[in-house]
Amino acid sequence: MAGEFALHERLAADTWPLTESRLSLLRLMNDQQYPWLLLVPKCPDVREIHELTEGDQHQLLNESSAIGRALLAEFGGDKLNVAALGNQVPQLHLHHVVRFEEDPAWPGPVWGVHPPLAYDGQTLVAMKERLRPVIDCFERAGSVGV
Numbered sequence: 001m002a003g004e005f006a007l008h009e010r011l012a013a014d015t016w017p018l019t020e021s022r023l024s025l026l027r028l029m030n031d032q033q034y035p036w037l038l039l040v041p042k043c044p045d046v047r048e049i050h051e052l053t054e055g056d057q058h059q060l061l062n063e064s065s066a067i068g069r070a071l072l073a074e075f076g077g078d079k080l081n082v083a084a085l086g087n088q089v090p091q092l093h094l095h096h097v098v099r100f101e102e103d104p105a106w107p108g109p110v111w112g113v114h115p116p117l118a119y120d121g122q123t124l125v126a127m128k129e130r131l132r133p134v135i136d137c138f139e140r141a142g143s144v145g146v
Helices: 009-014 054-075 121-130 132-142
Strands: 015-020 024-029 036-041 079-083 094-099
Touching (some): 024 054, 036 054, 054 094, 121 132
Antiparallel strands (some): 015 024, 024 036, 079 094
16 A cells, blocks of 8 residues: 655755645756756655556646746746656656756756755745746646546
8 A cells, every 4th residue: 555645855855845736746956057847746656657547647747748838938948858767766756957058067967967056045036936937837737637
């Protein structure tokens, strides 16, 4: 029997909460160098997308697509990277990173290249305000099928 959902401690430490849907948490990675959101399904003991129910798989794709569209609309960017790695954190989570040719890690991966540049109070508030259209899009997508 599956246990209760709890956000992995590393995700809790490395991200800021934004909002949630029936299925997922939406969190901001604590690194100012990139517009970087995480989508974390609130499903206990799930490590892979195929372990979700078919309905939850469709909902996750709907939420991820909404986030991607809204991030690119808000930030522009040359590429949106979406990835579910799980090498460091086994809990299923999808990274959504807006990439720019002039970002510090381009064209390589963002992981482990440069130390994160954490948000301070003022920059966090400003980023959350800028993310409002993205959050709204996610919340609309997350209400589908509820």
